[in-house]
Amino acid sequence: xxxxxxxxxxxxxxxxxxxxxxxxxxxxxxxxxxxxxxxxxxxxxxxxxxxxxxxxxxxxxxxxxxxxxxxxxxxxxxxxxxxxxxxxxxxxxxxxxxxxxxxxxxxxxxxxxxxxxxxxxxxxxxxxxxxxxxxxxxxxxxx
Numbered sequence: 066x067x068x069x070x071x072x073x074x075x076x077x078x079x080x081x082x083x084x085x086x087x088x089x090x091x092x093x094x095x096x097x098x099x100x101x102x103x104x105x106x107x108x109x110x111x112x113x114x115x116x117x118x119x120x121x122x123x124x125x126x127x128x129x130x131x132x133x134x135x136x137x138x139x140x141x142x143x144x145x146x147x148x149x150x151x152x153x154x155x156x157x158x159x160x161x162x163x164x165x166x167x168x169x170x171x172x173x174x175x176x177x178x179x180x181x182x183x184x185x186x187x188x189x190x191x192x193x194x195x196x197x198x199x200x201x202x203x204x205x206x207x208x
Contacts (some may be wrong), residue, residue, distance in 0.1 A: 069169045075206025079161040082168055082206055083139040086157055089116040089131055095205035096198040100126055105185070111136045127147035129153060150177055156207060166207060170199070 075082055085091055088109050093102040098121050105115040119126050130148035131153070136142045139159060141195040146153040156171040172195065 067174045071199045072169045073203050074167050076165045077206050079166045080139045082166040087142045089144055095201040097195050097201055107164045179198050
């Protein structure tokens, strides 16, 4: 299992930051490790909304289907992504700070099946990936 937790301050308001991040299809715009992301379900975003995300991980493009499991605008949402080799759990909290916002991104990645053999390497690789994602998030929240 690998875990990353980072906090980023931004100039976007709490509501703007929440709306942007909760639309998980925007992940491809700020996370350089995401090749493509799209919303799969119709209607407004909320619990049960699904997203397909294609992540570049260790030289391979890996698709995951994420489901919004908690949705509490404008302060918190949780998405869970999964495929045959990995489960990803992301909890994002957004709070107002003056005219801007503070985003805490908590991500956990767990390997499944035979892939668990690579668990010791996962933490190292995930740390580098998370650093790049947080740098992209910082830019997105401070246009």
